[in-house]
Amino acid sequence: MYENREHLQTLTEIRSLMERSSKFLSLSGLSGVSAGVIALIGAGIAYVRLQTDWLSLLAPDAESSLSSSSRRELLIFLLADGLIVLVLALATGIFFTVRKARQHGQTVWNATSQRLLWALAVPLVAxxxxxxxxxxxNLIWLIFPATLIFYGLALLNAGKHTHRDVEYLGMSEIALGLVALFLTGYSLLTWAIGFGLLNIAYGTVMYYKYEKPAS
Structure with a gap:
C-alpha cells in the first residue's frame, strides 16, 4: 500500500515537471486584469471624445455621413487611442508576469515562452x-470585430503553451467578435466588453486559481 502511494506521488511529480518544462506557467492573472482596466479606460476616453452612440457613425450604412476630413480625424484618434492602450497593456502585462516568475525562481525568457510568443504573434500579425x-x-467599422476575432485566435493558439484557461478566453473573444459583425452600431461597446470585461474576468479567475496565497 505504501509503495503504491509512493509510486503515485512520483508519477505526479514527474507529470508536474513535464508540464512546467513544456508550458509557460508564469503568466500572471494580474496581467489580464490590468489589460482589461486599461482597455476600459481607453474605450471610455473614445466614447467621451467622439460623443456618438457607441460609434454608430462607423456603421456601413452611415459611412457617407462623414466627410473625408472628419473620417481621417476620427481614424487618427482611434489609432492613437488603440496604440496607447496596447503599449500600456503590454507594459503592465510584462511587469506582472516577470514579477510572478521571479517570485517562483523561474526565468521568463526560455524555450516555452518563445513558443508561446510565436503562437501569439502569428495570428496577431495577420x-x-x-x-x-x-x-x-475605408471599412473602419470592420476593424473592431476583426481585432476581437484575431485576438481570440491568438489566445486559442497560445493556450497550448500555457494554462488551459487562455483557450477559453480565446473562444469567448472569437464568439463576441463574430456577434459584433452584426452589431455594427455598437462597435465600441463590444470592443470594451471583449478587451475590457472579459480580460478582467479571466485575470481574476487566473489569480484566484493559481496565484492567491492560501489563507
Missing part, C-alpha cells in the same frame, strides 16, 4: 495586416 487592409479600403 490580424494587424488585415486591419490595415480594412483601413485601406
Amino acid at each position: 490580424g494587424g495586416v488585415f486591419c490595415i487592409g480594412m483601413v485601406y479600403h
